[in-house]
Amino acid sequence: xxxxxxxxxxxxxxPPANVWEKISAxxxxxxxxxxxxxxxxxxxxxYYGLTIAASLIxxxxxxxxxxxxxxxxxEANSLASQQQNxxxxxxDDSMNSDVLASIIKQKDQPSTPESLQKKYITIKGPGGQxxxxxxxxxxxxxxxxxxxxxxxVWDKKINKWSEIMLSSTISPTATNLLDVVQIxxxxxxx
Amino acid sequence: xxxxxxxxPSENDLIQGCINGDRQMQELLYKRFxxxxxxxxxxxxxxxxxxxDLLQEGFIKVYKNLAKFRSEGSFEGxxxxxxxxxxIEHFRKKVKLYNVTEAQENTLEDPDISVLDSLAEKDVIAxxxxxxxxxxxxxxMHVIEGYSHKEIASALGITExxxxxQLARAKGVLKKSLEKKLNKTSNDNSxx
Numbered sequence: 001x002x003x004x005x006x007x008x009x010x011x012x013x014x015p016p017a018n019v020w021e022k023i024s025a026x027x028x029x030x031x032x033x034x035x036x037x038x039x040x041x042x043x044x045x046x047y048y049g050l051t052i053a054a055s056l057i058x059x060x061x062x063x064x065x066x067x068x069x070x071x072x073x074x075e076a077n078s079l080a081s082q083q084q085n086x087x088x089x090x091x092d093d094s095m096n097s098d099v100l101a102s103i104i105k106q107k108d109q110p111s112t113p114e115s116l117q118k119k120y121i122t123i124k125g126p127g128g129q130x131x132x133x134x135x136x137x138x139x140x141x142x143x144x145x146x147x148x149x150x151x152x153v154w155d156k157k158i159n160k161w162s163e164i165m166l167s168s169t170i171s172p173t174a175t176n177l178l179d180v181v182q183i184x185x186x187x188x189x190x
Numbered sequence: 191x192x193x194x195x196x197x198x199p200s201e202n203d204l205i206q207g208c209i210n211g212d213r214q215m216q217e218l219l220y221k222r223f224x225x226x227x228x229x230x231x232x233x234x235x236x237x238x239x240x241x242x243d244l245l246q247e248g249f250i251k252v253y254k255n256l257a258k259f260r261s262e263g264s265f266e267g268x269x270x271x272x273x274x275x276x277x278i279e280h281f282r283k284k285v286k287l288y289n290v291t292e293a294q295e296n297t298l299e300d301p302d303i304s305v306l307d308s309l310a311e312k313d314v315i316a317x318x319x320x321x322x323x324x325x326x327x328x329x330x331m332h333v334i335e336g337y338s339h340k341e342i343a344s345a346l347g348i349t350e351x352x353x354x355x356q357l358a359r360a361k362g363v364l365k366k367s368l369e370k371k372l373n374k375t376s377n378d379n380s381x382x
Contacts, residue, residue: 004306004314008334011229011311019242020220023249027216030250 201265209256220249223266227273233330234277236319244280248273274335278345281327301361305368317367325360332357 122132199207199218207215227248231241251272259268306314318326327346331337332353337345339353346353 003304004309004311005333007311007314008233008318008330010226011233011315012225013228013232015224015228015245016238016242019224019245020217022246023220024213024217026246026250027213027253031211 205256205259205265208253216253219252223269224249226266227269230270230273231277233315233318233334234274234281234327236323236326240280244273244277247280248276251276270335274331275345278327278331281323282346284323300358301365303361303364303368305372306364309368313371317364317371320367321360321363324356325363328353328356329360329364 120132120134122130124130197214197218199215204215204219204222208219224245228241228245231244231248232238235241235244248269252269255272259265306317309317318329321329328342331342331345332339339350339357342348342353343350348356
């Protein structure tokens with residue numbers, strides 16, 4: 001004999017005939033909805049796909065934008081470190097000459113955005129102090145050795161500067177300066 | 191219905207046909223499982239009107255979710271779970287169970303209802319249907335379907351203690367109803 005649990009578990013009953021008719025009608029209605037909106041499911045996938053794609057594009061463009069900005073700072077840093085390297089390398093006069101010569105060589109080459117950044121260099125002065133000068137001035141300094149004779153354009157520039165200095169009433173001329181030195185030495189003697 | 195009366199497809203053909211939206215196969219699947227599932231619905235619903243609604247809702251869910259059936263267990267068991275879950279959802283919408291305290295839980299006895307074995311299934315069903323929706327659901331889930339109190343608690347959103355107390359009370363009510371029924375029967379027999 002079956003216990004009551006089994007009896008209840010296996011309990012069967014005949015459902016009313018109209019239940020299947022209702023189910024069939026509901027299935028028809030669902031089919032009709034599918035026919036009207038055949039791409040409902042697909043359009044949802046397309047929607048999510050487009051959202052993801054748009055997000056990726058935004059991330060990509062942003063990364064490009066920030067990467068472009070970063071090298072500007074990076075170049076400045078590299079320039080600063082280059083200047084530091086130069087000043088370290090310029091331990092003596094011969095080293096200074098090498099540095100200056102390399103700058104001139106670079107200047108002779110066609111100008112690039114990178115070479116334009118190297119506008120100033122740091123060299124070691126006579127007292128061992130660091131002196132920041134324009135890379136243009138390197139030509140002038142080296143011309144003193146006649147190793148790298150100055151270009152004719154520099155002759156013109158130097159003549160112009162000396163004329164300005166001599167004609168100026170504010171800046172002391174060579175004669176005035178000697179006078180000042182003479183007066184100061186006389187005062188010391190007295 | 192006459193077009194499908196002589197054709198007996200295999201379970202796999204039936205499943206595949208339903209997935210493809212073959213109405214004939216869907217009807218065959220309904221005819222094969224409807225009596226058993228209607229029995230489940232009647233046990234949980236307690237009246238034919240609600241049972242009919244549950245049967246309809248359950249079969250629509252079966253057709254919609256057939257593609258998810260992985261043949262890991264029995265097909266009938268899979269369908270039955272859908273109907274039990276549909277019945278639970280239906281029950282949860284209608285009835286709110288209140289959790290009991292641990293002290294209340296400890297005072298409850300577990301009545302012996304094995305005397306139900308002597309009754310015919312129709313009489314047992316009638317007795318079970320007299321239970322309140324809360325008692326009936328827990329009784330059906332634990333005693334008939336074999337769910338643990340933990341599973342019942344999770345499915346109904348109650349504590350395990352409440353599930354146990356509902357079951358104990360359901361058994362108590364069933365025992366009293368059964369005693370009344372047996373007394374009435376013995377009285378009727380003695381009078382005749």
